[in-house]
Amino acid sequence: MSTVTASMFTHPLGDDAVLIPRTPEIAEAYHALLEANHRERIARWNPAADDHPPTLAQTREALVATGRAWLDGTLLPLAIAVPEEDRWRLVGTVGLRIDRPARSGEVGYWIEAAHEGRGLVTRAVAAVLDQAFGPLGLRRVELRTNPDNERSQRVARRLGFTQEGVLRQAAAFPDGRRDEVVYGLLAAEWRKE
Numbered sequence: 721m722s723t724v725t726a727s728m729f730t731h732p733l734g735d736d737a738v739l740i741p742r743t744p745e746i747a748e749a750y751h752a753l754l755e756a757n758h759r760e761r762i763a764r765w766n767p768a769a770d771d772h773p774p775t776l777a778q779t780r781e782a783l784v785a786t787g788r789a790w791l792d793g794t795l796l797p798l799a800i801a802v803p804e805e806d807r808w809r810l811v812g813t814v815g816l817r818i819d820r821p822a823r824s825g826e827v828g829y830w831i832e833a834a835h836e837g838r839g840l841v842t843r844a845v846a847a848v849l850d851q852a853f854g855p856l857g858l859r860r861v862e863l864r865t866n867p868d869n870e871r872s873q874r875v876a877r878r879l880g881f882t883q884e885g886v887l888r889q890a891a892a893f894p895d896g897r898r899d900e901v902v903y904g905l906l907a908a909e910w911r912k913e
Contacts, residue, residue: 733843742797744783751779753810794818800844811835814844824860825852841875853907863903876903
């Protein structure tokens with residue numbers, strides 16, 4: 721089951737969801753989430769995903785590595801969770817890869833199909849952008865997606881990203897190369913009134 725009883729830190733996304741840091745403390749719940757969503761939700765859109773979900777040990781190792789990257793300031797790794805009785809149920813992820821010298825980043829995310837259409841991804845990405853353009857002091861954030869991923873493109877447009885182009889055959893999937901649509905958002909464009 722992909723639930724956790726507590727977390728040292730949560731960031732509210734409203735009354736119905738929170739962001740939780742992806743750390744080894746949530747390994748079992750996070751692993752269950754990955755197993756349940758690997759083929760349809762992760763491998764379908766992420767060229768870095770293998771054909772098979774990771775083992776629990778590999779999930780733990782990956783969480784240790786993301787924790788180090790978080791401490792190094794090169795990654796903001798978060799899980800999206802919703803309340804379920806007295807626990808948090810993990811339903812997706814959002815993360816920001818950070819290039820400090822360039823003062824830029826790349827946001828990525830995915831969510832379980834049952835939780836699509838509730839605004840969770842948009843709110844999660846908005847919270848990450850607040851951090852990126854606030855305390856982290858980034859000047860630009862990029863979002864890349866598959867041309868067939870309409871939902872992801874709508875998230876980008878809803879948050880004010882500008883489509884900057886298509887990188888032809890930029891993503892190497894096991895079944896061949898695919899194009900990527902690149903969106904960009906500048907600090908001056910975020911939350912302007």
